[in-house]
Amino acid sequence: MHPLVTPDQLDAVMAAPVALVYKHSTRCPVSTAAYHEVQALLRERPDAPVWIVDVIVQRRLSQEVEGRTGVVHESPQAIVLAAGEVLWDGSHFEVTAEALARALDHAEAAARG
DSSP, X not given: OEEOOSHHHHHXXXXXXXXXEEEEOTTXXXXXXXXXXXXXXXXXOTTOOEXXXXXXXXHHHHHHHHHHHOOOOOSXXXXXXXXXXXXXXXXXXXXXXXXXXXXXXXXXXXXXX
């Protein structure tokens, strides 16, 4: 999981063939549960292109993600992108390792054409 902390990194994420942006709040127990789901995904797919935004520390960047993707902010939240296009988003208890894996599979298929 890569920390997403700068606008330049967000540019790279938006340009990547496939990326998963996970918006996390360190103050929310539901975010803690979702974080564990993201970690479970990474245990199965350690090379998955997962980026984490701390919505408390990186509030402005979190808002930039919302502006660039058009996905209204929630936390926890996961957004799966293919070349900057939102293919899936989910929040709260929708953020499961299984849902993320399916969304990444779909994004990877879209990236292949």
